[in-house]
Amino acid sequence: MGTQKRYAEGIALVKEGNDRILPHMLKLREQEFFRYFAVDLLSSCTYFPTADAPCDMDRCEIEAADDVPDQLRERDEREHEFRLDGWVRWDMPGDFTEYYDVYVEPERHTGYDGSNVWNFIHDRIGFQEEVEEEMNAWKLDFNRAISGLHTSISAHICQSMELSDAERLTEFKRRIRDVPNAISNLHFAYMIQLCAIKESQRRLLDCSYMGARDEVLPCMQAITSDPLLVAPGVQEAAADMRAHAKSPNARIWKARLRTRDLLRVMNCVQCNVCRLHGKVGALGLATGLQVLLGTEGDGGDVDSLHRVEVAALITLAAKLSEAVHFVDEMERRCAEEQGATAAA
Helix, strand or coil, rough: CHHHCCCCCHHHHHHHHHHHHHHHHHHHHHCHHHHEEECCCCCCCCCCCCCCCCHHHHHHHCCCCCCCCCCHHHHHHHHHHCCCCCCCCCCCCCCEEEEEECCCCCCCCCCCCCCHHHHHHHHHCCCCCCCCCHHHHHHHHHHHHHHHHHHHHHHHHHHHHCCCCHHHHHHHHEEEEECCHHHHHHHHHHHHHHHHHHHHHHHHCCCCHHHHHHHHHHHHHHHCEEEEEEEEHHHHHHHHHHHCCCCCCCHCCCCCHHHHHHHHHHHHHCHHHHHHHHHHHHHHHHHHHHHCCCCCCCCCCCCCCHHHHHHHHHHHHHHHHHHHHHHHHHHHHHHHHHHHHHHC
């Protein structure tokens, strides 16, 4: 069953309730705790030859952050660890990484064509064999989540383009509406992140946020207590994913391995701002899957989430929330256009 039909109730609830959550998500993204990520932008691509022509330097290049709080740097260095069989990997602070501010350097259109990277992700990192068989539903869950991440990135690119309303609508149709299951998979990925946030509620409400607790906590409380997060239609996405991961034929370790590859393949992106946000998005998705599934499908230890994992979890949820809002607006315009055409 397709995502649209299987999760129709959850998707409808997301469309109805997302605007309650979005302002709180955007407010959290302004806080230092969620803005800074240590990223290695000099790593070479080890998956395929990179013959892509990089986009214009002034559009793709980003400046490293100069005012990163010392306590944040120290915390990241203290918390970094290597998990041999974990869902999550990230660039460690050190001589080869710089901190970047994802709020100051937002996700945007640069003119870079990343289709080669995305084709590799969908064809090689996503599962291809027997994904439609019921016993392999766990593979389809993984593919849907990656597709949702891709749709979110496409939405942010489309939204940031300097276009007329008519041109933006055309670009939306090409990049998102006319791509099979792109919109329904965006909602699926968002529901997964919302469910992971709900599972992480204790950790999210108890975190010190490095002295900014008074600014962060009201928004975090509003998000984690929103009825959308516990709505059965939304929770169904996480429940299905867990059931699929615990099925006798599931090999969930293969999904964990591919999630780690998802982060590393972002080194093949020849646009620094795109690479930065690709890595943060991959980290956020991996964190959500880690929270919901753990090693055996029963969920992970939310109390052990590190600063960068918490920041990436919320950052990706906010990106997905913005993307859902944009897509809903574009779908309304498409409907209006169709109505006007029919009436003519």
